[in-house]
Amino acid sequence: MSDGMKVLIIGSGPIVIGQAAEFDYAGTQACRSLREEGITTVLVNSNPATIMTDPDVADVVYLEPLTVSFLEKIIQRERPDGLLPTLGGQTGLNLALELAEHGVLERYGVKLLGTSLDTIRKAEDRELFKRLLLEMGEPVPDSLSVENVDDAARFVERCGLPIIIRPAFTLGGTGGGVVRTQAQLSTMVQAGLDASPIHQVLVEKYLQGWKELEYEVMRDAGDTCITICNMENIDPMGVHTGDSIVVAPSQTLTDKEHQMLRSSALRIIRALGIEGGCNVQFALDPASFNYYVIEVNPRVSRSSALASKATGYPIARVAAKIAIGKRLHEIPNAVTKETTAAFEPALDYCVVKIPRWPFDKFPGGDRSIGTQMKATGEVMAIDRRFEAALQKAVRSLEIGGRSLLWREPGWDLPKMIGQSNDLRLWAIFAALRDGMALEEVHQLSGIDPWFLRAFQRLVQAEEAISAGGSLLEAKQLGFPDAVIGELTGKSAESVRSERERLGIRPVYKMVDTCAAEFEARTPYFYSTYDHENEALPTTGPAAVVLGSGPIRIGQGIEFDYCSVHSAWALSEAGCASIMVNSNPETVSTDFDSSQRLYFEPLDDESVLDILANEEPATRQAELGAQHSVQVVCQFGGQTAINLAEAVERAHYRIAGSQTTAIDLAEDREKFGQLLRELSIPQPPGATATTVQRALDVAASVGYPVLVRPSYVLGGRAMEIIYNDTQLRQYLTLAIAVSPSRPVLVDQYVEGTEVEVDLICDGTEVLIPGIMEHIERAGVHSGDSMAAFPPLHLTADHVARIVDFSTRMALGLGIRGLLNIQYVVRGEEVLVIEANPRSSRTVPFLSKVTEVPMVRLATLVSLGRTLAGLGCGTGLLPPPPFAAIKAPVFSMSKLLGVDAYLGPEMKSTGEVMGIDWTVQGAIAKAFKAAGVDLPERGAVLASIADRDKDAALDTLARLDRMGYRLFATSGTARFLAAHGIAVEAVRRIGEGSPDVVDAITTGQVQAIINTMQGGGPMKDGFEIRRAAVEARIPCLTSLDTAREFVTSLEGPPLRDLGVAPLTEYTRRHLGTGHDREGQAVMGGGGGH
């Protein structure tokens, strides 16, 4: 029936808050699932850091902007029979709707697969959905859109207080709030109306303290409906489910309550006629059987990814098959291999999910948590006890080794518990330790006493541990060795040795979807302190791949891509791949991505426990000193590389670059020494451990200087400093951030930044490509646009970069990947830093060069040579196309965060534009990143004095193209003086309308704003935040602005063509590219 069909799948685009790696997992599963059925898959996504955009996941892959017009071009070219709209998140669903509304689907005869257009509309349109539910007799919370206070008052008369006010068309809940008393009503409604640009607010019954529950349900075309999983939010109603701590299955519901909600979820999926997966959210009164339906997502979602990992049931894979008409009972069960997909998983463990928030990067941001999701990622932990799962999840967060013991002086506990925020869990523990009554914590937080009592048991257990209580019991409750050490005044290592002496070690149990009722062969395990161990050591050669943990700014989905490819390469080499990761959103935590999956935190304790399980002491003795299990630390970002030391200390074998190479690259003193020995130049600078020394260094190299703590991730705490005062200020802050770690002070070289990723086998080096950043050095590389091949490098620059890179790789002793960042100033090429691991750019570079970089690096780490793998060496020749990587930000979700770009990374994701011309690729990259300007639009310029001359040309070109220019007073005077037509707008405080009004009223459609050297310009922050809230582009680097204007000068986007990725890259290889290149390609796959 479906054989020979061609199906288009739309991905979810860049990672942003609310739409993360879960859709890479979903899209990848969907492509595989459909290909199994003989279907040709065409995948479109603008995000190069994904597994789904790999050439062997879908049949045809397009890395093009996710817009209706580009999709239409792809449809025109590919002529798919069907479109699968429900696996690419909200982005994919919205685009499918738009394609239908624009008549594109009809025009090309593309059938919407699975869930129908009508159903999607019914579920997505609030009013239609509400009407449908009311017709069905399903309860929905009362709400009303009002435009004056009187109507709101009448609503309250009918429905009572409290109510929640949600102003229409404002972001981040501005002007909203909870009205608890009659006295607050009129002022708060008025404030909401004032905040809304259309003077309208939604007033809704506020379900304070109600439980929030989610049901993941599926339905096939034969009307079979099943529930995969239910989940209970520990945070009651009012906190976005993506920002809630969640437990699966529900813990505080009787069978009657559970079945009531389950039945309601099934009635809803039937009434909507969904064919595929669906998520239904409920509010449940904690003191009656009353409930409300809150929301329905007629598609695969973040929650369904979590449910998949929590149960082992592959929701996306099954949803894809349902979409092409398969019935649930016709789909084999991938876990048991004997039964079918028509069943409901039974869990015999407890799962806890904790969101990962970005406030470590944005300490100034608004940390309150409410209806707007703010987390960039999440972690999940599995155990047989709730307390243990919770503590494991906390360990997985990677928040600087902070356990539940963490507290800061000055925390206002009642306030932090009452108003939800990212630190609430810790505040509750602190309050319980201080003796706050459980009832008070319950009153303040609304959290069910069941959870609070579990927290209290942990606090009591802390006391017992301090008093020398049972180590086994502490471990059964999930206390990490480090915390037990902290409570007993010992080191984590000595707790570990004590455990070893007493024979207290975790066992590993299987996630099998059926609570052991049937035999399963899922190689999916979690640790627990119980009796029977089900994970017997892997036989034969094996290697553990350390994953990258939760998605956060600075460590995104790229590293999951690398981890998965490494696992595949290991399998190909006949080495069993053992994955360790804690992130439920990812492809790496699919149980079939590796030969064995340990869903565990990525810390010393769990990695060493896993290694001990894979290689018990008895086996070690047999094998002698040389362990057979290897550990791959290169691909899981800084998380994995940080574990190398502990692995080595425990005498396990690290595959590829050894800790000596890591240390040499990461220790700035040693690295500087190496560069001097190799005669490779770097910006002058030195390490300082005191303020005075730093000032001396700055004086000797000259301002501006670039300062940072010596071990950094994502440019954390890195800044450009322009004078002594700033430096003094910074140092107090930086030293507070990392007291024991020295600070690096380097001359800030304002040149072109260049990045290289290479593979070294110990004697030979392969450089697939060089990337040039659009923004000058000083903007974090993760926030920069990058061009491949480079745009402005001379042959001499390139030769020097190749020479330096090669000698550095060999000098460091790299076996595997090395990422190097350079700055090019005039003729000079200077080294900024080297990372002895996979980098953010590896997926991008792998895709555009067709060099399977992770595969080669993995095989080289196992001892193969580049020559032996049939690879060329040196720099591969540049291709005849251009590819541009552009960052994407989630600023609109994060109140109080400044949007300017600097050395500290802020982006959450990336997109890629590829075209035969540079201008085309740049235009596509901007479009894909949502940086856009309508024809005849207006641009606001607010430029710092020192940048004014440099900005002139760019602004003049905008003027020549006929765009209207607005500017703040100084900039306006400057432009007028240069004969450019400009309208001046008032600064903030000069009366209205001012610059912010110009933005919020939609007078301007883009902003170019640079910062006064070193310090924020007076109005800058307000201007940038206004731009973010108005969702218009705000370019804070003149380099970005220049390229943006250049792209506007180019042919209109509608004239740009589309082509599958391989059409670009294969033509590249077809043009007489070296034979070794072909060999590199030939070995791909193996999974």
Place this chain on the structure above:
Amino acid sequence: MQPEPRRAVLVLEDGSVFEGTAFGAAADAIGEVVFSTGMTGYQEILSDPSFRGQIVVLTYPLVGNYGINPEDVESRELQLNALIVHELCREPSNWRSNRSLDKHLRAAEIPAVSGVDTRALTKHIRQAGALMGAISCERGPAELLARLKLNPNYSAIDFVKVVSCAEPYVWEESRGKRHRVALVDFGVKYNLLRVLSQAGCEVTVHPCDSSAKDILATQPEGVVLSPGPGNPALLDYAIESTRALIHAKPTLGVCLGHQLIGLALGASTYKLKFGHRGANHPVLEEATGVVRVTSQNHGFALDRAGLAEAGATVSHRNLNDGTVEGLRHRELPLLSIQFHPEASPGPNDSLNIVRQFVELLEAA
């Protein structure tokens, strides 16, 4: 406040030993050790007569979380012989809860064990099949094993007579409903009575050994043969009355009632290796191709062989192991299903069966 933990031991007839901590009543127990995979519904399980004679292992590791409430009761007393869990919650949280699981079991004099590696135990039962077991705080494994050898096997005991009502009665809330129905109580769960009542049936409950003649003398429009514990092949008296009832009136057979219908038609039953107990069993309705997730609790099943000869067709099939989940008859107006439409615990997805039964009554 918490009682001093007492160590308890579970010994299986094959000699394997599992250790844990005792809770509930301080008593010994012997029974068939079976596992149930439902993640909620322990309270209903405790009072389900079909668990009579059994030591029940719950695979979900956290038990007692929502306590015990006065409403979710399925029979006049707690039925199982003992309960085994991974972790007991002593401080429940739910608005209806008025006592803890521990207190509830103590009051009913039923022993229980926590702290057992229930997953290991479940795997053992899956591999070895249902086994007789004994738990005790006082006696050692050797003594328990010796006692087990003396105890009759679960499959040889008639538990139906123990759990059935002594006298006929009318289910109170069903009084005055449209259709008069006779239900033979082999170990009925109250919820079957509740859903029949909600579907418009006035239900008179008859003891398990009532004769067909006595039942039919009350002039019911239809008959319901209830679920119940144990081996159906032992129940000659019930098979005999069933044979007469199905030829006389539209009949709904549920679980044990379904097995009795099969036996009455001349088919045979056999013991499943470890039974079906839980809330997630997929059952395919052959006529429509719809799969429903069902609540199940049985250790015996109808043999497919011989059904055709008996004039029956298989209407429902278990997707996990292909076992017979439902029958229709060529001539007789009967509905016979192995799973529990009344759920409790479990999904309410099969209430259509009860509606179909009412339609049968209306068509008659």
